[in-house]
Structure formats: C-alpha cells, structure tokens
Amino acid sequence: MMRLPKFDYRTPRTIAEAVKIIGDVGPDAQFVAGGTDLYPNMKRRQQTPGTVISVMRLSELNQVSGDGSQGLVIGASVTLTDICQHEAIKRDYPVIASAARTISTPLLRNMGTIGGNLLLDTRCNYYDQNYEWRKAINFCLKKDGDVCWVAPGSSKCWAVQSSDLVPVMVAIGAKFRLVSTLGERMIDASGFYNDDGIDYLKKRPDELLADIHLPPANGWRASYQKLRRRAAFDFPVLGVAAYIRYEKANGHEVSTGSGSDQVVADAKIVLGAIAPSPLQVKEAEQLLIGQPFDAEHIHAAAEVCYSKARPLDNTDFVMNWRKQMTREYTLRALKELR
C-alpha cells in the first residue's frame, strides 16, 4: 500500500490568510482542494510539499454567481458534482456540465473541484507510476531524472495536459482570477498553459486560483468529445472542444446554423490530451469562419485538425490511432453544433 509522506496541514478561512501562509512558507507549500490529483501524486512521491494548504474552507471559492445573460463566476473549490448539477450551468453552459460529467467517477467528482481540474498535473506513462517503478528506470526529466523516455533526444518533457475542462474553457473564452500577497490578476484560459510538461502553467506557485469567469452565453454554442478506453472513469487520451457562433449573411446574430442564409461568425476548435498544453487549431477555425456550416466545411476543418495533431507514445492507445481519431472526434464535436 502506498502511504502519504508526513506534511503540515493548514486550513485557512480567508483568501488573505491562505495566500499569506503560502507566501510565508514558500516553495515547500502547495494548495490542495479535493486532493484527488495531489494526494496520489504525493503517495507516488511525484510532488512532495512539506506544507499542504486546503482551499476548501475559503467560502468565496465555494460559490457560483451570475447567469448566462451576464456571465457566470464559478469559485475554484466548487466540486465537479455541483458543477454537473447546478441549474444555471446546465441551462446556460451545458457543455461544461456535460464535460464535467465525463471526469473520473461519481465519488471522485464529489471530492474533485473545478479549480483542481484546471490545474491538474501533466500525465505520462513513465511518470504516473510508483516511486520504485520510476526508480527502476532511473526516473525521468519531469521528476528526479535527466532523460525523457518518450523522446530520449529531447530536452523538453512531453507529459500531457489531461483535464477534460481545459479545452472547453479555452474554446469558450473563460478567464481565471489569480490572487497572491502581491495582488490579483485575470488571465485568459487560452494563455494560461505552457507547452512544457514540467513548467505547464503560467501561474506562480504562490498564486491561488480564486474563480473562473465565463463569458455571457448568448449567441454561441459549444460541444466536447472525449476519447478514452473505459467510459466509466478514464482520463481523456484525446478531447475535442468546439465553439461556434453564427450570424445571418446580413450580419445579424442567430443561435442555430440551420438556415441557408447563415454563416459562421466565429469558431474555435481546441484539442486536449495530446500535448503538454491544449492545442487551438486556428487553421481549421479559419476554414469555418465566414462560411456556411455545412458538411464540406466541417470535413475540411476536421482534416486540418488531423494533420495538426501530433500525439506521442505516452498515454493509453497507439499514438497513430489517436491521431486518426482526431479527425473523427472533431467531426463529432462540430456536427453536434449544427
């Protein structure tokens, strides 16, 4: 049985107290929410903070406010189960509720939070192993070693951004509020992730993710498709988020793409779980914008996504098959929005 290492556990009640603790303790401290990612990592000695600071008693982080007409603010400690069941999220942002519903298992969704999901550690077959397993291969670049077993000539870690909600947040244009003792800042989800399996976030370790800001839900639709081995509880090995906004050829916005005089005003396609950061396929988006949302343009966009996807051999399934599936899952995500 794997055991947690010893650590100090702190339970601040206010954001100011939480960021002061992490500021005082420094790099040896880490925040925890549901712990469904951090605690297994600690058991495997991938992350070994000496002080763990819970964010679950910060009341500001446990709230959802607003609605689709004005935009929604979701506290970082809201659990995935609450995300799935929240009336305004189900009604105005159904893509978020449905993507959250695909994450892990009901029990883990009761513990796991939206903030923890957006800050998930990157994953790799050579890294998500116990300490003895990793020691037997002399570890790897991401933790304790000096070689990447996936790309041995590479000085970069290719561990995969494996959150289901990240591609959705990038596609719909969410923003994140970060707080530290130095103040607070807002950052776009699209600029928040680095293409580096070790240094995978633009967040400093002393910054607390306070809440997630969703744009008003008028005039656009979004979908998410997830590839995994077992529908019951596997991480994605490919996730495709698509976002479409229509307008009439005369420039007026409309909410569906069924009319013959309607064109795509804006489009986003974001691939998850195939690289250290979500991959926005701008070339595919450009093929859709200004065009009718028909089979010809959807197939052309899916083909571009297929050509841009470069999954590596570090998750479940053969990488070439995952690449092939990019075309199929992009088609499915776009067809859902017609």
Ligand SMILES: Cc1cc2nc3c(=O)[nH]c(=O)nc-3n(C[C@H](O)[C@H](O)[C@H](O)COP(=O)(O)OP(=O)(O)OC[C@H]3O[C@@H](n4cnc5c(N)ncnc54)[C@H](O)[C@@H]3O)c2cc1C
């Ligand atoms: C068996 C299993 C299956 C899983 N399947 C999936 C899946 O299919 N899809 C998926 O996306 N995930 C999956 N997960 C991962 C995980 O359960 C979820 O991503 C969950 O949402 C993580 O949230 P958490 O609150 O438990 O995060 P935690 O473990 O508490 O934290 C995760 C990271 O975020 C940091 N953190 C948390 N909150 C804050 C904050 N407010 N400010 C700053 N830092 C913070 C922590 O320091 C840590 O680095 C799975 C996990 C397991 C064990």
Ligand code: SF4
């Ligand atoms: S991609 Fe390479 S360096 Fe990164 S976790 Fe996997 S084996 Fe380690």
